[in-house]
Amino acid sequence: MPSASSDPVPAAHPPGAWPPGPPSGLTGWGLLVHMARGLPAALTGWRQAYGDLVHLRMWPEHQLVVSDPALVRELLVSHHGAIVRWERGIEIFSYLQGNSVLIAEQEPWAAKRQALQPAFAPKSVKGFVATIAAAAGSAMERWQPGAAMPIESELTSLAMDVIMRMMFSGEIGGEAREMEAAVHQALVTGNAEMFWPASAPDWLPWKRHKRRVRGLLAGLIERQIGARLAMPQDDWPLDLLSRLLELHRADAAAWPLAAVRDECMTAFLAGHETTAASLSWWAWCMASHPEAQEKARQEVEAVLEGRIPDGEALPRLGYLAQTLNETMRLYPAAPILMSRRATRALTLGGWQIPARTMFMIPVFLMHQDARWFPEPQAFRPERFALDAPPIPRGAFMPFGTGPRVCLGQHLALAEMTVIAAMLLQRFALAKGEGQREPEAVLNISLRPKVPLKLVVRRVVRATNGGCADRAFKT
Numbered sequence: 001m002p003s004a005s006s007d008p009v010p011a012a013h014p015p016g017a018w019p020p021g022p023p024s025g026l027t028g029w030g031l032l033v034h035m036a037r038g039l040p041a042a043l044t045g046w047r048q049a050y051g052d053l054v055h056l057r058m059w060p061e062h063q064l065v066v067s068d069p070a071l072v073r074e075l076l077v078s079h080h081g082a083i084v085r086w087e088r089g090i091e092i093f094s095y096l097q098g099n100s101v102l103i104a105e106q107e108p109w110a111a112k113r114q115a116l117q118p119a120f121a122p123k124s125v126k127g128f129v130a131t132i133a134a135a136a137g138s139a140m141e142r143w144q145p146g147a148a149m150p151i152e153s154e155l156t157s158l159a160m161d162v163i164m165r166m167m168f169s170g171e172i173g174g175e176a177r178e179m180e181a182a183v184h185q186a187l188v189t190g191n192a193e194m195f196w197p198a199s200a201p202d203w204l205p206w207k208r209h210k211r212r213v214r215g216l217l218a219g220l221i222e223r224q225i226g227a228r229l230a231m232p233q234d235d236w237p238l239d240l241l242s243r244l245l246e247l248h249r250a251d252a253a254a255w256p257l258a259a260v261r262d263e264c265m266t267a268f269l270a271g272h273e274t275t276a277a278s279l280s281w282w283a284w285c286m287a288s289h290p291e292a293q294e295k296a297r298q299e300v301e302a303v304l305e306g307r308i309p310d311g312e313a314l315p316r317l318g319y320l321a322q323t324l325n326e327t328m329r330l331y332p333a334a335p336i337l338m339s340r341r342a343t344r345a346l347t348l349g350g351w352q353i354p355a356r357t358m359f360m361i362p363v364f365l366m367h368q369d370a371r372w373f374p375e376p377q378a379f380r381p382e383r384f385a386l387d388a389p390p391i392p393r394g395a396f397m398p399f400g401t402g403p404r405v406c407l408g409q410h411l412a413l414a415e416m417t418v419i420a421a422m423l424l425q426r427f428a429l430a431k432g433e434g435q436r437e438p439e440a441v442l443n444i445s446l447r448p449k450v451p452l453k454l455v456v457r458r459v460v461r462a463t464n465g466g467c468a469d470r471a472f473k474t
């Protein structure tokens with residue numbers, strides 16, 4: 001069992017020695033082809049064959065696949081100052097997100113993170129719960145339950161709406177479907193480019209789809225910024241955009257308008273895609289585990305008694321939170337963190353690792369490791385109960401860890417809990433006749449291969465508030 005400490009382990013292997021890994025042949029490019037055909041399967045096979053620290057030699061790179069919780073923490077926490085994100089990944093992400101907090105490194109990153117952090121702190125998120133509930137309430141009023149409701153698409157529009165309200169005090173409205181398609185296209189293109197050593201110039205004629213997607217998303221953000229700048233500052237609402245524009249007006253050199261736009265784009269993309277993916281998988285888990293769904297609904301009923309959830313109620317929805325955690329364990333929206341590169345030599349788990357080594361961190365391997373999660377394929381929310389056996393630090397990290405842990409994790413958890421509770425108050429989820437577990441596809445985030453549809457029925461709350469008396473109607 002790994003130690004809970006993330007302190008570096010002293011060097012125990014001679015310089016030049018590498019952990020075990022698959023034979024690489026002359027160039028090792030065969031390994032890259034193997035990964036491009038199916039990255040999760042390739043990483044699972046190598047972990048089984050070679051252990052928690054696997055060396056891949058792909059000329060000219062040395063890469064380590066790290067799937068031991070203590071080693072991942074050692075890398076991301078203790079060695080934070082000695083690693084940067086993989087430059088090719090960053091190049092691909094920056095096509096849409098410029099130089100935002102998700103892209104920047106070192107000092108510029110720290111300044112952006114510090115400026116944004118207060119807006120995403122637990123206290124700010126608590127103040128935002130009523131807005132999330134308002135967005136969820138009006139979306140769910142429009143839902144049309146039935147035998148094959150497009151639940152994933154509905155949840156994606158809702159997650160977009162929430163982040164639009166937080167950033168711009170606005171709503172996504174009729175643009176949601178077009179933006180959903182644009183974001184999906186951007187993720188598929190970005191994911192494919194990860195396996196190319198370089199991208200062909202974006203002005204080439206066959207790249208017009210990529211340019212169109214960027215134009216659409218940039219247009220959405222720029223319209224909001226333009227409208228806000230046209231308003232007298234005294235009338236600006238208290239939201240993320242006003243906060244960023246205040247930074248711009250206070251110091252336009254540090255916060256040019258382009259930087260404001262980049263942060264808005266990142267908040268829009270990072271702020272809805274992973275939340276929507278996680279909620280969609282949660283809906284599937286609830287539909288395929290009716291007993292867990294009923295237990296969560298009874299808790300929601302007991303705590304809220306039909307009321308809209310508020311910041312005070314959320315911590316009391318403990319079982320609901322367990323179902324969300326168990327969903328993110330089985331279907332982490334970011335199953336592989338962005339690869340890192342060592343900027344200088346370091347030791348990791350006693351190995352002396354030279355500068356420029358790359359690190360891949362497949363969170364999903366830790367989440368599916370029977371040492372930390374017995375019968376890892378089973379959906380068991382009880383694993384996360386307060387009185388359950390402790391989970392080793394780092395074995396569950398849907399939001400990453402260390403200084404670059406997800407900026408929006410508190411928002412995401414509050415948002416998912418509010419939406420899940422309100423959904424259970426109004427609807428019952430079930431699988432269709434013979435419906436099988438959706439095939440999960442990794443396109444930067446993990447989504448069902450075919451957009452998820454479920455049987456959705458309206459739940460009518462009995463007048464005495466009791467769950468047992470509830471009647472269902474379609």
Ligand code: HEM
Binds near residue numbers: 103113266275403411
């Ligand atoms: C269930 C929902 C979410 C999941 C699973 C998730 C997951 C993650 C993960 C794993 C990382 C770290 C990536 C790495 O270390 O390579 C990350 C970073 C980030 N996330 Fe999230 N995220 C979620 C929701 C959100 C939301 C709602 C926002 C709001 C804006 C957000 C904004 C960000 C940003 C800005 C970063 C980059 C932070 C930095 O580099 O300093 N995320 N997220």
